Amino acid sequence: xxxxxxxxxxxxxxxxxxxxxxxxxxxxxxxxxxxxxxxxxxxxxxxxxxxxxxxxxxxxxxxxxxxxxxxxxxxxxxxxxxxxxxxxxxxxxxxxxxxxxxxxxxxxxxxxxxxxxxxxxxxxxxxxxxxxxxxxxxxxxxxxxxxxxxxxxxxxxxxxxxxxxxxxxxxxxxxxxxxxxxxxxxxxxxxxxxxxxxxxxxxxxxxxxxxxxxxxxxxxxxxxxxxxxxxxxxxxxxxxxxxxxxxxxxxxxxxxxxxxxxxxxxxxxxxxxxxxxxxxxxxxxxxxxxxxxxxxxxxxxxxxxxxxxxxxxxxxxxxxxxxxxxxxxxxxxxxxxxxxxxxxxxxxxxxxxxxxxxxxxxxxxxxxxxxxxxxxxxxxxxxxxxxxxxxxxxxxxxxxxxxxxxxxxxxxxxxxxxxxxxxxxxxxxxxxxxxxxxxxxxxxxxxxxxxxxxxxxxxxxxxxxxxxxxxxxx
Amino acid sequence: xxxxxxxxxxxxxxxxxxxxxxxxxxxxxxxxxxxxxxxxxxxxxxxxxxxxxxxxxxxxxxxxxxxxxxxxxxxxxxxxxxxxxxxxxxxxxxxxxxxxxxxxxxxxxxxxxxxxxxxxxxxxxxxxxxxxxxxxxxxxxxxxxxxxxxxxxxxxxxxxxxxxxxxxxxxxxxxxxxxxxxxxxxxxxxxxxxxxxxxxxxxxxxxxxxxxxxxxxxxxxxxxxxxxxxxxxxxxxxxxxxxxxxxxxxxxxxxxxxxxxxxxxxxxxxxxxxxxxxxxxxxxxxxxxxxxxxxxxxxxxxxxxxxxxxxxxxxxxxxxxxxxxxxxxxxxxxxxxxxxxxxxxxxxxxxxxxxxxxxxxxxxxxxxxxxxxxxxxxxxxxxxxxxxxxxxxxxxxxxxxxxxx
Numbered sequence: 001x002x003x004x005x006x007x008x009x010x011x012x013x014x015x016x017x018x019x020x021x022x023x024x025x026x027x028x029x030x031x032x033x034x035x036x037x038x039x040x041x042x043x044x045x046x047x048x049x050x051x052x053x054x055x056x057x058x059x060x061x062x063x064x065x066x067x068x069x070x071x072x073x074x075x076x077x078x079x080x081x082x083x084x085x086x087x088x089x090x091x092x093x094x095x096x097x098x099x100x101x102x103x104x105x106x107x108x109x110x111x112x113x114x115x116x117x118x119x120x121x122x123x124x125x126x127x128x129x130x131x132x133x134x135x136x137x138x139x140x141x142x143x144x145x146x147x148x149x150x151x152x153x154x155x156x157x158x159x160x161x162x163x164x165x166x167x168x169x170x171x172x173x174x175x176x177x178x179x180x181x182x183x184x185x186x187x188x189x190x191x192x193x194x195x196x197x198x199x200x201x202x203x204x205x206x207x208x209x210x211x212x213x214x215x216x217x218x219x220x221x222x223x224x225x226x227x228x229x230x231x232x233x234x235x236x237x238x239x240x241x242x243x244x245x246x247x248x249x250x251x252x253x254x255x256x257x258x259x260x261x262x263x264x265x266x267x268x269x270x271x272x273x274x275x276x277x278x279x280x281x282x283x284x285x286x287x288x289x290x291x292x293x294x295x296x297x298x299x300x301x302x303x304x305x306x307x308x309x310x311x312x313x314x315x316x317x318x319x320x321x322x323x324x325x326x327x328x329x330x331x332x333x334x335x336x337x338x339x340x341x342x343x344x345x346x347x348x349x350x351x352x353x354x355x356x357x358x359x360x361x362x363x364x365x366x367x368x369x370x371x372x373x374x375x376x377x378x379x380x381x382x383x384x385x386x387x388x389x390x391x392x393x394x395x396x397x398x399x400x401x402x403x404x405x406x407x408x409x410x411x412x413x414x415x416x417x418x419x420x421x422x423x424x425x426x427x428x429x430x431x432x433x434x435x436x437x438x439x440x441x442x443x444x445x446x447x448x449x450x451x452x453x454x455x456x457x458x459x460x461x462x463x464x465x466x467x468x469x470x471x472x473x474x
Numbered sequence: 475x476x477x478x479x480x481x482x483x484x485x486x487x488x489x490x491x492x493x494x495x496x497x498x499x500x501x502x503x504x505x506x507x508x509x510x511x512x513x514x515x516x517x518x519x520x521x522x523x524x525x526x527x528x529x530x531x532x533x534x535x536x537x538x539x540x541x542x543x544x545x546x547x548x549x550x551x552x553x554x555x556x557x558x559x560x561x562x563x564x565x566x567x568x569x570x571x572x573x574x575x576x577x578x579x580x581x582x583x584x585x586x587x588x589x590x591x592x593x594x595x596x597x598x599x600x601x602x603x604x605x606x607x608x609x610x611x612x613x614x615x616x617x618x619x620x621x622x623x624x625x626x627x628x629x630x631x632x633x634x635x636x637x638x639x640x641x642x643x644x645x646x647x648x649x650x651x652x653x654x655x656x657x658x659x660x661x662x663x664x665x666x667x668x669x670x671x672x673x674x675x676x677x678x679x680x681x682x683x684x685x686x687x688x689x690x691x692x693x694x695x696x697x698x699x700x701x702x703x704x705x706x707x708x709x710x711x712x713x714x715x716x717x718x719x720x721x722x723x724x725x726x727x728x729x730x731x732x733x734x735x736x737x738x739x740x741x742x743x744x745x746x747x748x749x750x751x752x753x754x755x756x757x758x759x760x761x762x763x764x765x766x767x768x769x770x771x772x773x774x775x776x777x778x779x780x781x782x783x784x785x786x787x788x789x790x791x792x793x794x795x796x797x798x799x800x801x802x803x804x805x806x807x808x809x810x811x812x813x814x815x816x817x818x819x820x821x822x823x824x825x826x827x828x829x830x831x832x833x834x835x836x837x838x839x840x841x842x843x844x845x846x847x848x849x850x851x852x853x854x855x856x857x858x859x860x861x862x863x864x865x866x867x868x869x870x871x872x873x874x875x876x877x878x879x
Contacts, residue, residue: 205639456859
């Protein structure tokens with residue numbers, strides 16, 4: 001189990017006073033302190049770790065959020081920012097002496113401007129909620145993490161979330177214009193705005209992906225895009241991971257950047273097919289889902305070129321969708337992948353390293369060897385265009401030994417990712433999950449530099465403590 | 475004023491110079507070849523630390539869409555290497571040597587580090603992101619003389635605080651970049667443009683906005699007044715509203731055709747072929763229509779696209795002139811390099827919302843005025859603490875961005 005800092009005795013001693021203070025700042029239903037009602041907040045998408053907080057507070061306005069942080073800062077109380085609680089890295093894991101500040105009540109879309117192609121939304125609006133509000137007008141918000149139905153834009157900013165379509169449209173950081181933030185001292189600041197590229201230091205870029213270490217986000221101004229005329233997917237199945245990887249290289253090398261390029265290995269194909277009945281080829285070792293955009297004629301032209309490239313790699317099957325329904329069927333298995341693996345094994349860890357795409361085949365081979373030696377099954381799903389791997393390690397949560405081995409297996413995979421030139425996390429964040437692996441990727445000097453930047457925003461280290469940075473020796 | 479120039483041979487040399495300067499609390503001007511010396515505020519230092527000897531592309535993997543080069547590598551060398559594989563820099567960094575009044579690029583090329591440290595992006599930024607969006611990894615030396623890395627050489631990476639973005643565009647005030655890795659993309663097979671003549675700026679921006687809001691993937695959207703259009707041969711008479719498409723050749727033709735129909739309400743659109751389109755956007759990128767006279771200053775404004783015309787009008791009322799890029803959101807301005815014009819432009823941007831940079835100005839103005847908007851007190855305090863976190867004794871380009879910092 002991961003080490004968590006000792007609760008602050010002075011804060012715990014003032015628990016009732018702090019909760020009473022919070023009740024003065026937000027409507028009565030917005031402060032939760034009864035043990036039973038704290039249970040839903042004890043964990044997030046990394047459910048292996050659980051710790052009820054001291055209290056939960058749910059502000060409804062930026063001003064309330066500022067007042068809450070000011071009060072907590074005065075008491076020296078630790079703060080855990082929380083959106084929908086979908087973090088896969090334990091980014092919203094509470095501490096016993098901490099107050100969870102949940103943003104779910106700040107769920108309004110404040111402005112949509114098609115002429116200037118932006119939307120201003122509160123931090124608790126869901127990712128899909130943004131697109132849903134403008135889809136009828138042909139616009140969308142591009143980053144599309146798998147959790148997009150539930151996850152909130154504030155959390156997306158905190159984690160710099162990606163998704164299946166970032167090969168073309170970029171990640172959260174590339175799709176933001178501005179933030180309204182609240183500092184730990186309770187100051188409300190506008191960062192950026194309705195314009196691109198603010199002069200001065202790139203606070204927007206630094207805050208995005210900072211995992212709640214620097215400030216809390218209350219409003220987000222996102223860039224919105226007009227959707228292409230249409231999109232269509234194709235499926236290509238191959239005899240080995242190496243061959244599929246070489247095919248990905250050739251597609252990119254041809255000058256085509258598909259809007260999505262997803263890779264599944266044999267265990268993932270089988271799990272998804274059993275779950276979604278998407279007609280995936282069960283005799284394949286590796287499968288690609290490739291999506292292109294444009295008019296029907298443009299889609300045809302691109303898919304013809306991609307099909308011709310795939311045909312050079314001895315494919316087991318090539319299926320070009322002829323309609324939106326067929327595209328949806330191809331995506332169905334991939335989009336249900338987590339649920340599918342969950343059927344094979346109720347407990348799994350979803351890893352998130354990135355590797356140089358040229359190392360794909362040997363990394364998958366090594367993961368296969370590790371799977372044998374740990375005796376744990378793994379299914380690999382990843383964003384092939386950008387090398388972002390999502391190995392799903394299956395284990396039995398009722399068996400502590402199995403969980404321990406799964407964590408060790410995951411750490412080995414991430415260490416391997418760094419060794420081949422990649423990184424610990426491509427889009428899920430460090431959280432608590434990968435905190436103690438930060439030494440694998442960074443020198444002590446580099447970690448100290450990052451800690452100093454954190455201290456510049458949060459001198460008392462009250463914001464989302466015990467995440468991202470390895471704990472200093474007590 | 476700069477008396478001596480230090481040009482270490484490698485990153486370790488940069489670290490040594492900075493560590494020794496930090497010990498002596500000696501400020502350093504940070505430069506590559508000096509093409510951007512005239513930007514922002516002047517730095518008071520006896521010596522300049524140049525990265526010009528840190529040269530060479532250290533990694534280029536076309537199939538992985540990734541390129542790394544040392545900070546002193548001339549930009550042209552990187553662009554040429556990419557062109558060999560039909561790839562390009564996504565942000566389309568401009569050559570502002572003429573605009574900034576520095577030496578010609580032949581004697582002072584733009585360094586890779588300089589382009590990143592100033593976050594210079596061209597017209598394509600409106601659709602495809604700024605330089606900062608594509609920086610995947612950096613190596614840098616902080617003000618303690620320590621080598622720090624952030625990011626890496628992969629396309630997706632959220633490990634730790636994103637110091638890549640913090641240092642990109644920090645103008646050498648937080649660290650000296652020694653090596654930068656960027657994402658690159660296949661260069662488009664073909665390019666083409668539409669020109670609608672004679673629209674006023676408000677109507678022009680409305681046309682640009684309609685084009686950007688179309689499903690056709692516009693990658694450039696600019697409005698030039700008649701005097702600026704006249705400086706670009708392919709544009710000719712009258713104001714020019716210009717829309718660019720970069721795609722496979724059949725798509726460029728198809729999409730320009732569809733856009734011509736969709737924009738019919740704004741007037742007839744004349745197509746520009748590949749060569750003319752490239753020439754026009756090259757000129758817009760490098761801001762060549764604005765010829766800066768002695769005693770003039772240059773401002774770069776970023777505002778909400780629909781507010782660009784108001785900013786331009788207010789600047790014109792203060793004696794400046796300019797044109798609009800980024801669908802109206804980017805306003806390039808030149809005018810009298812005096813406090814009155816400067817204050818009027820800053821006030822206009824404040825009124826419309828946005829940000830500005832005093833890119834170039836006569837010495838008295840650039841030494842005395844803010845060159846970027848002042849920050850609110852709470853943010854300015856964070857700025858000071860972050861500067862202190864990276865450059866505790868304040869020796870890296872002190873005063874370049876903010877007076878006293």
